[in-house]
Every structure is written in structure tokens, then in C-alpha cells.
Amino acid sequence: MEDYLRKDAGLRAAVAVLSISAVYVLGLVIHRLFFSPIAKFPGPKLAAVTSLYELYYDVIKKGKYLFEIEKMHDKYGPIVRINPYELSIRDPEFYDELYVAGSVRPTDRYEGFVSGVVDFEGSHLATIGHDLHRKRRKPLDPYFSRSGVTRLEPMVAELCEKLIVGRFESFKGTGKVVRLDHAFTAFSGDVISRVCIDDPPDFVDNPEFAPGWFDMFHTGIVSLPLFMGLPWLIHVIRLIPERILVRLDPRSQTFNKFKLMCEGHLGAVKREKAALGSEDTPGTGARLTLFQYLVNSDLPPSELTDERLSKEAQVLIGSGTITTAGTLCFICYYIMANPAIRKRLEEELKGAMEGYPEKKPTWAQLEKLPYMQALIKETLRLSYGTMHRRPRVSPKQPIRFKQWVIPAGVPVGMSAYFQHRDPRIFPRPLEFIPERWLENVTPEMKNNYIPFSKGSRHCLGMNLAYCEINLIISALFRPGGVDFALYETDESNVKPVHDLIVPMPRLDTKGVRVIFH
Template sequence: MALIDLLIVDPLLVGVCFTTLSIIYFCIYQLYLHPLSHIPGPIAARITPLWLWYHAYIGDEASTIYALHETYGPLLRVSPNEVDISDHDAVPAIYTLKGGFQKAACYGNFDIDGHKTIFSTTDTEYRSPRAKAVVPLFSTKSIRENEGPLYECVDRMVERMREEKARLGRSNVLNLTRSLAVDAVSTHLFRENYNGVSEKGRILSASAFVDAFVAVGRFFYLPNWLFVWLEWTIEKCAADEKTEMSMAAVDKFVEDVVAKTKSGAGNYPGRLMELGLETSEVKAQCKDLVFAGTDSSGMNLATICRQLAMHPEKYEILRNEVCTNALSGPEKHEIQSLPYLSAVIKECLRISMANPTRLPHVVPTEGWTFKGVLFPAGTLVGCSAYELHFNRSVFPNPFSFQPERWLEGTVTPEANKSFFAFGAGARACIARNLAMTELFMATERLVLKDVLRAARPVQSKVEIFEWFNSSVKGEKIELVWN
């Protein structure tokens, strides 16, 4: 009776006891009674999403989860209602078959200026007309018709690298490849060149804008209401002049392009205007494209430059193939059909980690069974490029640069199934054809001009923040020439 009497007269003790029992019950439920309790994972991750949010924030999510898979197996519970899958057999169901599962709500954290974009929306009815309007611009036919202006962008970048090589003996190739990327995407899709390669500054004016959007990946998994509050707080308390100037430069470029464009014009904003969209949304969709087209393509091409500099013997093989083809006259092949060039680019896409983390989607109402394991409706499931591209059973010595993996007679079906650089299915990167063309053109020109001969990397290792879009620590991938 003494304890009961104490509880009656001490409401604080009642509250403490109730809270303690509630926490104990909650932990027991998450660990042993939750519908996903049969999926292994760290105790902290199975109890609370804070574990995942923390690793996403500090930027080691992908490598941490990669290491945990070696302990727990191909299915890993990374949050109370979220499972990471390191098995390429899961890709078709999640991303491809019948359109794949719906994107998770956290993609909404990549909305721009209050508008959902073709990338960020989870609503297929919202996305479908917008995507259909612009998909023709990414077709092989459209890109081929615009080869001349694209090669002009590439040649300016190659000449800038040659100039830096001669004048300084070193180059931040990440800045140059980002500059090319924004020039290529604006030239092809807006019909107006951003002229990033021609800028006199040491860092591309759009870089801080891109970096600000990349940094959103720190908070990718947060509930949207919490993300919006946090974003507002950061804007009020941690804004910096460099980012504001960069945002203003991109805003002005996009505003000028949209102002010059008429509804029905063949470029990207013109096709969106034809749908009757508000001008503010057209601008948001264009800014989303500038961000996406600059970041991933820039990282991928910088990785190609670095790897070729690190492996001069492979550079010589590639140079022999490219130069022989260039001198072949009527027998010249399309560059995208050159086997070693294709292998170099695909291998660099495998290891560049431009987009290292998971692409979470939602298990539909009927649930999903994968290899005998049941995933209830509403479960978040996803695969990541980091897991698939560095799978040791598929890619022996996964962190080494081996273009030969992709040559005919060597490449395995498992390797092709595990290639995830652009995602998969209907929601894969809409600009992948343009991105690949840009990589082929730039690599061909760099090799033909022999710019990378005698180059060597400054950093022994490129370290990244493993956010949704990776961010290079130090913002440099540098080469020096002897």
C-alpha cells in the first residue's frame, strides 16, 4: 500500500513510471513485435529513425550500411519501417515492373521554390504530362541533331583544361567538368549557353547553388514538415553571401531564358509553357534541371579524368582505340559503339558514386514478398548504387578501376543487372541519354587532344559526403602535370 499511496500523492513519480513503461513497451514492440522485426539490423535503427537521420546527416550512410550488410546479410532494417536491400534481384519489382513501387514521401524534400518537380513528385498524374512534354528533348534523335553545339561546349572545356595545364600546371577538373555540364544541359535544353566554362572565376558561379541543393541530402529522410521547418531555420540563421550570389546568378539566367521563350517553343521551358503551367513552376522545373544536370554529370566526368590519370596504361589503350577510330575515314564508328571507351565510361559510372544512397519506394497495399520474406504494405524499401556497384560477389576487387569488366566476353549478366548509375524503370534519370552523350563526347575529345598525358591526381583519395547527391570534401578533384 505504501507504493500505491506514494503514487497517489506524487504525480511526478506517476509520470516518470508511465513514461518509463511506455518506452520499454515501445522498444519491445519495435524489436520483437513490429511487422519488420524479422529483418535484422542495428538495435538503434530498429527502434528509431534517428540512427538513419544521423548517418545521412554526417554523410557516411552508404558506407556504414554497406559494412552492416556484410554482417547481417542482403536485407537490412535501417529504420523502424525501412529496409535496405543489397540484391539486384529486387530492382525489377521495386523500380521497373508495372512502373515500380511509388516513391517515398521524402522525395518531396527536393521540391524547388514551393513547386514539385518532375524528379521530386510522388504523384504519377502530376508527373506524367510534364515528363511526356519534355522526353522528346532527351531522345537520341534530338541529341544527335544538336551534336554541333554540344561539341562546341566540350571543346571549350578541353581548351580551358589545356590552358590551365600550360599556365598553372594543375587544374581543378571538378570545377571544369561541372562548368561543362551546366553549359551542355543549358545549350541543349534551353537553347542558350550558361557559359560556365568561359567564366573567369576559379569556381563556377552556379557551384554554390548546386552545393546548396546537394546539401539538402543531409536531411533527405526527414518528414516533410520537419524538413520545411529546418530549411526555414537554416535560411534565416546560416545563409552565406557566396550561396546567395550563386542562387541569384542561376535565378537570373533561368528568368532570362523563360522570359525569352514563347509557349510552344521547342526548348524545355517552351514545352512546359504549352501545358499551361504557371511561370513560377516553369522556372522551378528549369532550376531543377540545372542542379541535376550539373552535379551528377560533373562528378562522373571528373572521375573519368582522375582514373585515366591514375592508370596511364589504360589511358594508352583508350587513346589507341579513339585515335584509330578518328583516322578511319568512312569506316569510322559512332563513339558510343567503341568497346574500350564504353567500358571506361561504364566503369567510372560504377565507381564515381555521384548518387550513392538509396532510392526508397513504398511497398503497395497488397504487400510484397521477396525471396520468401514478406514486406507489409507501407514499408519503405530501396537499393543503392553503393551496395550494387561495390558488391564483391558481382565485382571482384570492387573499389578498383577495371574497365575490362565491361568488355564483351568478360561482362557478366549479374554485372549488367547490378548497374544502377541512373536508377531503373520509369522513374530513372530522365536525362540519362544526354548525360551519357556528354561523357562520351568529352572523354573522346580529352583523349584525342592528349590533355591527360602525364597528369597525376593531387588527392590520394577522393572523400565524399554520401548524401543523395555526393559532395566532394574540399570541393576539388585536382590534377597536376609534371
């Protein structure tokens, strides 16, 4: 009898738990469908009810939700609800209304967008609040401004020469096959590392261009949607002892070395400051690394903790590496795949690159070459910079879009993928046509060219990226340079088909490969 009662009590408890859960889920569904602040906005009901809809397309199908959002806009119109909390807008005229300067309206980052990147929590990129973001970004801006990057240009030019002349031209006549994604990831990693830290790695010197460095980023990018969709998962992984994690995934060791490299430099900078005293600046007359500059800035002590600055270093080095490398691969493919484009570029480079490397043109001089600039713009139009929507939150005031009023606090995102492919603005939008930037460039084309976004949170590294791209492309395709051609590479190796925050081609790609004749 007692056993029966115990079983009966257990059954009743299970039924009670299930009933309460069912009532909770039902209440949540009703709230999201009818009482949410964004319940009135159009979109699929399943997406409004659960984030699992988005998780399926981005995790199971590997970054395909953007294309599902595109279908939603085709069906429901320029504004759609894409998950329980967030709206998407597809309207070329509205971008400048959403992504505004801080003087127009304070803009927060959407917390749900950064909750899965806890390893970067505290960096300017993952800062949610407008005022704190402005405080953290302010000392970074001069370093990455046009004048700041011009001061860095000799270092970028030196690394460019090392890659093109020192490495690529040494392959002349060997028939060696090189993965440009590895080479360019090594180059851009070396550039941003020298900007940030005092004892940088020399990835370009590695015989195979440090494939582990590339693999670390590739693995992280593919994993990112999972951690963004299930942010608690990263906390679980952090509980796993490092020695076990390395056995499970040896690539994690590369990331640990990366973290230690950043932390080691920051420790050295702080010891140097302590030895010199608070009034002295190290290395008078010499170039300060970014973190020497930050540690000696007027940021309050709460913003100069080892943990925060280490995460800032990791964000800057990571974001300054992979996007620039991808852009370089994209432009190189289209130049090599189109003989007429390559020939025209070489003709334009004749005068500017005469005498290279003893005589190097500056970034400013290269910007005066119209066809090369058209190539760069068309590359960034079709490679998007960042393909993913960039959700923004107006924390204090509603935003009006056509007949809709978006409540304060609601995240709203737009994507360069939509802006750059609008046929009303860019005729034949899927074709690589650099000539579109040489004549009849309309104000709408200029306004909707947003590979680095706009507003108070636009891409910090825009000028450095332009400098790197100009110097590499001019040196690589100059007349009389090394003779190389595509090797078993087609458009599928560069065309973005996965939105993993960073646009990615097919995931089984072997990269843009070239053979040196």
C-alpha cells in the same frame, strides 16, 4: 501559502507533461518494436526505434550511413530494417523485381526521401504518386530520349570544343593549374542550361570556370542529409529574410541568381506564348528550349504554374550538372594515373579523332570504340551514378522477397554501391579494370550495372550524360591534343567515401587538379 500552491501547481504540471511524454515515447517504442508492419524484419533495435540513428551517421559523420547499412547486411542478411519505416535489400537478383516499369506495378517514391527538398517540391523528381509522376515525366521523356539527345548533340559538341580547344589548349606552355571539377561543372552546367533555357550563362568562359557555381552545388550536397533528416529546418530557414541570409552565407546569393535565371526564362516563354496565341508554336524551324516545349505541350494549366515549372527547371539544371561533372573527374583521374590506360585510349582514338575539331566524330561513332566504352562503364561502376539507396513504395500490392512478404506501402531501397561491388559478379570489385567489359561479359554483369537505376523512375538524363562523357573524353585525350598531367592529386580526390545522395570523395579535397605543360 499561495506562492507555495502556485509552485506546487507548476511542479505538478511539469511532472504531468514529463509523464505524458514518457508514456508517449514508451508507447512509440513498443509500437515500432512489436506492432509496426515491419517489426518482424531483422535489424538493429536502435535503428527500428528512432531515425536519430541514421541522422547521426549521415549528418554528424557526413554521409556514412550507407556503410553502416552494409555492416547490417553482413550481420543480419539480405533484408534489413534500417530505420522505423524503411527496409534495405542487398541481393543482385532482386533489383529487377523492385525497380519495375509502370506496366508491371505502380511505384511511388518514398515521401520521407523527398520531404527535405521542399525547394524542388512539384518537380518530376520529387513527385511521390505514380500516376502524377508519369504525367509530369511524359513530356520530358522525348526531349531526353536517344533521338532527342542526338538533336542536341551539335550544341554539346560546340561547348566541348569551346572547353577543350578554346580554353584548355590556350593554357599550353603556361604551367597553369586547373581544377577539373570546376571546369567540368561549368561545362555540364552550360549544356543543361542550354537545353532548358533561352539565355543561359556561359560558365566555361569564366576565367576560373565559375567556382561559385561549383561551390553552390557542393554546399547544397553536404547540407542535404540534414534537411532530409530534419525537414522542418528548411521551412525555418525560408523565414529568414534574404538580405540576412546572404550576410550569413554569401553562397546563397548564387542559388538566388540561379532561381531568378530559371524564373526569368519561364516568364519570357509564357509572355511569348500569350503574344503568339494558343495555337502557335514559337520559333518554327528553330530548336525549342525544354521549357518552351513544356509550356506549349498538352499539360493541364495546373501543371504549368510558374512555381512548379521553376522548380522543375532547378531540378533539371542541378541534377544535370553535378553528377556528370563528377563522373568526368573520376574517369580523367584513372586515365591520367595509369599510363598504360592512357596510351591504349590514345591509340584507339587516332582514327576517330583525326582532323578534330574541323572534323568531329558523332556520339554514335564514338560508341563503336570498345576500349573507351569499357572505360566509361568501369568509371560508372565505381563512381556509382547515385550511391544512395533509392527507396520505392508499392502502394497497392505486397512484394515478395524470398520467404519475406513486404506489406504494401512500405518503402524498400537498394543501392548501386552494393550491386556494383558484388565479388560474385565483378571479381576484384574494388579495382579499376576496364578490360572486364571487353571479354566474358556475363548477363549478371549487364543486369547489375545500374548507374542510372531502372524502372519507371530511372534517371531522365542518362542519354545526355553518355553523350557529354563520350565527346569530352575523346577530345581531351585525342593524340596531338593538349599536354597535361595530374597535379598534387591522388585517388582520395575521386574515391567516393561519403554518401550524400551524390557520392563524394573526402570533403576537404581540392579536386582533380591538372597542370598544362
